[in-house]
Amino acid sequence: MLLFRSAQIRLPAVALLAAASLAGLVYAPARAAEAPADHDRTLTRQLEELTKAPGGPPGAIAVLKRGTRTDVYRAGVARIGKPRPIAVTDHMRIASTAKAFSGAVSLQLVDRGKLRTDDTIGKVLPRLPRAWHRVTLRQLLNHTSGLPDYTMDPEFLDLVTADPRRHFNSRRLLDFVADEPLGFRPGSRYNYSNSDNIAVALMAEAVTGRRYEELLAQLVYRPLNLRSTSLPQGYRMPEPYMRGYDVTPPNPPEDISEALSASGVWASGGIVSTPKDMTSFIRAYAGGKLISDRTRRQQLNLVNGASEPAGPGKNKAGLAIFRYTTRCGVVYGHTGNFPGYTQLIAATPDGKRSLTVSLTTQVNKTNKPELLERLRTVEENFVCALLRK
Incomplete structure (x- = not known):
């Protein structure tokens, strides 16, 4: 989720931290005691280099799962000043992967x-502006709706x-842009908008008479046994959690894990989860x-468009999913970024191989374009390791 991409907002300090050395804390893949393969050492080193880069995250974790085998790669720490690596059960803000x-x-x-x-907004959500009534669920899901992005609204x-x-x-977030017309004719082009998935959740509520949070529990959390995933309204994070930081040199990293209320992003990026749960989710979802x-064929009818931030390789957009075509093959998934966090979740089309990558700082094309390109290269290397025979 590229929240506040039109403004440089300095969040108030939650805790102003003195510069702390990460002391080169790097953890090899978690698995049976054996000498790590060269490619394992290379991947771990690449995560370490991200944590040491200017503006890089204090911590990073990647989870590769092939069938029943899980390899975990870690660098840095879950919290500055505490010598503990990120765990697969640590909570995090999943940003736009919530879409x-x-x-x-x-x-x-x-x-x-x-x-x-x-189905159109006019049919399902007639209270929304008449100018938006022709927009369909499909266009909301693949970001071809033309809806103005409420997170760019000056009042918001x-x-x-x-x-x-x-x-x-949360159910009135679209009111911030209710006086604005569509940015273009629905379906005519791609433009990533956080408003899209707010409208999707409102449609789901309208046709079921149930709250979106209840639908998540019924249709996603319980079937996939996601015990550490939730959509909160407040700013508190459940323990244990990986701290998210604003890393803007020469200032020391600032813990902003609990600086923002999730109510302002809701279905567009407010979910809290763990690398373990996200691994289970993306294997089922992408698979x-x-x-x-029949519905999957509609979902994978792709248009030109990249996730935010762009994922590894060449990106194309489906219905709430992206195809990432790398030099080693294709995976499907989603990315996201939020103050303090950057995410990638991806899996093979059969769901048997999956990858999650989580960083504890926000990286996108606006705030850290050079670091984003490095991250995309590292992500592609992890995809290649995932797809290796």
């Missing part, structure tokens, strides 16, 4: 006959700047286990 969850909910409702991908940004922990009415083959 894949709205895809999982809405596409299951398509399978159940509650929604159709051609002013409110967040004045009080980052402000509690928003098509949650939806019918």
